[in-house]
Amino acid sequence: MxxxxxxxxxxxxxxxxxxxxxxxxxxxxxxxxxxxxxxxxxxxxxxxxxxxxxxxxxxxxxxxxxxxSKRGLMEAVVEQIDTEMAGRLRDALKDATDRRQALIDEGVAYIKLALEPEFQRIVLRDGPAVLGAPMHWPSQNACLAGTIERIQHLVDTGEIAPVDAEAAARLLDGAVLDAAMWIAAADDPAAVAQRAIDAFTRLASGLVAR
Amino acid sequence: MxxxxxxxxxxxxxxxxxxxxxxxxxxxxxxxxxxxxxxxxxxxxxxxxxxxxxxxxxxxxxxxxxxxSKRGLMEAVVEQIDTEMAGRLRDALKDATDRRQALIDEGVAYIKLALEPEFQRIVLRDGPAVLGAPMHWPSQNACLAGTIERIQHLVDTGEIAPVDAEAAARLLDGAVLDAAMWIAAADDPAAVAQRAIDAFTRLASGLVAR
DNA sequence: TCCATAACATACGAGGCGTATGTGAAATAT
DNA sequence: ATATTTCACATACGCCTCGTATGTTATGGA
Structure with missing residues (x-):
């Protein structure tokens, strides 16, 4: 060299x-x-x-x-998709004013991103079966880490009542991903998406209560 | 005959x-x-x-x-497990007094049930990859239908503010199942379970608000 | 100039699934 | 009561797929 x-x-x-x-x-x-x-x-x-x-x-x-191995290729593909998703999610939230509202907006944005068939099939459906629980993936933590950080910050500044940031983030994450699969499987995705988003807003309101 | x-x-x-x-x-x-x-x-x-x-x-x-087929066996196994789960969940909730609190208790009970390795591996991990999205399973609706019904009843009686019962149920379902996988993957499941349950209670409080 | 290594292609072996076919006993029809 | 059909499996076969072991060619280093 x-x-x-x-x-x-x-x-x-x-x-x-x-x-x-x-x-x-x-x-x-x-x-x-x-x-x-x-x-x-x-x-x-x-x-x-x-x-x-x-x-x-x-x-x-x-x-x-x-x-x-075939699995190795799958790992690389999942990581690529996850990285893209994390970036797009960051872009979607970069100019938020109300930080409490931003937490809800994040969930909504995540729902929309998670609607993509490629993400659903590879990351949500096949991923866990092939690679094991997503918690063990290095990539999956990108999205989640951001959410945890945002929640923790809200707690630290007293903007919301104290809560375990990681636990809350994981619950929101699970709810959102499940909603995305529900929407994707629906006959009228747009209508169902609105129902999911409304319900999510209601649910998250319990979290962001002062 | x-x-x-x-x-x-x-x-x-x-x-x-x-x-x-x-x-x-x-x-x-x-x-x-x-x-x-x-x-x-x-x-x-x-x-x-x-x-x-x-x-x-x-x-x-x-x-x-x-x-x-191999897939056919998988379907039968998933249905069996799901049916058992629905039954055990019903048993765990049969003598509830406060119906609003019962909704939260249901989530907690579901988390505990979903901790079983057999359920996690077969229904949560491999199930979706083999059988497709759980919304299309006939069996999966057993648990969910119960939750929807309970939420709807709370709305009808005015015990909680109006909300889309199915959407709320699905969100809670996703949150709970995700929490269960988080707990199962943790080094100290008991401690993490408590964190998840606390956070879930907080989250669900937004739903059961009057 | 020679050797080691990287970046592939080729060849081989081992399972695994699905299906087609066989078989004996039971149910049914006559 | 007998003949026929159906059922509940077992056996046998073929096809596909993955992983690995073995070339092969070109590049980098000594």
């Missing part, structure tokens, strides 16, 4: 190394994307690794090299 | 028919019990039908005759 930057023009050893690293990353990304698509469409169990890799012009050899 | 009861002593054609039906039922029950045990111990995917049936002195032939 010894090179001098200012002599690295195109075609230099350094650039070739960079190029190669990019190709490898592209291979990994292709597998990841193919896995995400296959898991979302067919479900974890029905997704065939042979099929999935062939779809992007590779073989199972590449997959097992990069991810170690 | 024409026989006269008072001439049916032991050894009669009728008795033989009864005996045979009992044997068939025993076979079914043995398979069901074996499936329940194997699914709880190994998880749905890792459970082998060959192994499972051999454990009770049968073959896969018997299994596919009675249940049609």
């Amino acid at each position: 010894s090179y001098v930057a200012y002599v690295n023009g195109p075609g230099s050893v350094y650039m070739k190394r960079v190029k190669r690293a990019e190709l490898i990353k592209q291979t990994r990304d292709k597998l990841l994307a193919a896995g995400r698509k296959a898991f979302a469409r067919d479900g974890y169990h029905a997704a065939s690794m042979d099929q999935l890799t062939a779809d992007v012009g590779l073989t199972r050899g590449a997959l097992y090299h990069h991810f170690g | 024409s026989y006269v009861a008072y001439v049916n002593g032991p050894g009669s054609v009728y008795m033989k028919r009864v005996k045979r039906a009992e044997l068939i039922k025993q076979t079914r029950d043995k398979l069901l019990a074996a499936g329940r045990k194997a699914f709880a111990r190994d998880g749905y995917h890792a459970a082998s039908m060959d192994q499972l049936t051999a454990d009770v002195g049968l073959t896969r032939g018997a299994l596919y005759h009675h249940f049609g």
Whole structure:
């Protein structure tokens, strides 16, 4: 790993190394994307690794090299989705004024995010069966940690009555995810979503009471 | 199907028919019990039908005759567990005095029931992945229907402020089940259970407010 | 220039599920 | 009372899938 930057023009050893690293990353990304698509469409169990890799012009050899196992690919896919979700949730809440109201808004925003079929199928449905309880996932803590922090802050500033922040966050999380699955399975998702959001607001009002 | 009861002593054609039906039922029950045990111990995917049936002195032939598929066995097992749970939940709530408090007690009781590893693994973890969203299960409605009915009654009698009973029930359900998985995964389940129950009481207080 | 390692592809073996088929006993029809 | 059909399984087969072991080629380092 010894090179001098200012002599690295195109075609230099350094650039070739960079190029190669990019190709490898592209291979990994292709597998990841193919896995995400296959898991979302067919479900974890029905997704065939042979099929999935062939779809992007590779073989199972590449997959097992990069991810170690079918489960390993699933872990990577779940982490990717979860990270995206956490980011989008953060964006949706970044300009909140009333912090107490923001807690309720967070739940509502989470419900809307959790409606996406890809998230439902991979993270909510197959994820626990394949990877075990979400509490043990490193990624899943991203969303939850934010909620815990927000609740704790409300307690610390006296904006809401004291409550166990983590416990409250987990309860809200469970309620919200369950609601999302209910909505997704409904004939009229929009109507059911409104019912769920109203009920959630009512429920959360008990938490944010002063 | 024409026989006269008072001439049916032991050894009669009728008795033989009864005996045979009992044997068939025993076979079914043995398979069901074996499936329940194997699914709880190994998880749905890792459970082998060959192994499972051999454990009770049968073959896969018997299994596919009675249940049609591995998934069919899973459905039967889930229904059995869910039915048991609904019954135990009903027992735990049958002598409640304060109906508003009973709604909270119901959540607490459900948390305790949902702590059982068999329920967690089969119904909560593997169930959704194998059978799809629980809303589509015929059995899952047993517990939920009871909760909906209780909430609706509280609303009708004016004991609590009006709320969408089904939506509220589903939210509580999700919160409670999530809490149960949190508790089960904890190092100190007893302590975490208390935190969850306290937080749930606080949360539900928003629902039962007049 | 030679060797080690990385990034894949190929080949192999082991289960597992579902189904098609076989079988003997019981139920039913004649 | 006998013949036929149906039931409750057991047996046998084929297909698919995953994981691993083994090449193979190209790159990085000495």
